[in-house]
Amino acid sequence: MDYQQFVNSIKSGIPVGVTLANPGGGDSTIISYSDKNIVYRRGNSKISVSFEDLFEAYSKFRGKKVYTTDLRDFAPKIFDSKQNGHSCNATFLFSILKLLGKATEIKGEGKAHNPFYVTIIAE
Numbered sequence: 001m002d003y004q005q006f007v008n009s010i011k012s013g014i015p016v017g018v019t020l021a022n023p024g025g026g027d028s029t030i031i032s033y034s035d036k037n038i039v040y041r042r043g044n045s046k047i048s049v050s051f052e053d054l055f056e057a058y059s060k061f062r063g064k065k066v067y068t069t070d071l072r073d074f075a076p077k078i079f080d081s082k083q084n085g086h087s088c089n090a091t092f093l094f095s096i097l098k099l100l101g102k103a104t105e106i107k108g109e110g111k112a113h114n115p116f117y118v119t120i121i122a123e
Helices: 003-013 051-061 068-073 088-099
Strands: 019-021 027-033 038-042 045-052 066-067 117-121
Touching: 003 051, 003 088, 019 088, 027 088, 038 051, 038 088, 045 051, 051 068, 051 088, 066 068, 068 088, 088 117
Parallel strands: none
Antiparallel strands: 019 027, 027 038, 038 045, 066 117
């Protein structure tokens, strides 16, 4: 799947207003899409993440088991709250991919030595 197919599958498969359950509790609600970004609400926070950043992570780990820690190491400015990113973006990506049928169930406990993970399905 190329970048535009990735964006189109998200926009058409997950309309604005859809709420995704987070594996660690709470939920994320899609607020809006632009040409470049997804904006979602997690708790009281509005978080924006670019399609490009999500696609790069998807492409890097396609066909592999990926942990939230792998995403933080791969792109800390996107997936690590300690590096001006948002740790929520990791489970948000997993939730989107799972809903679209592009990842397995989210497993793990979201804790040290047992982070959340999925296998991203190769196409």
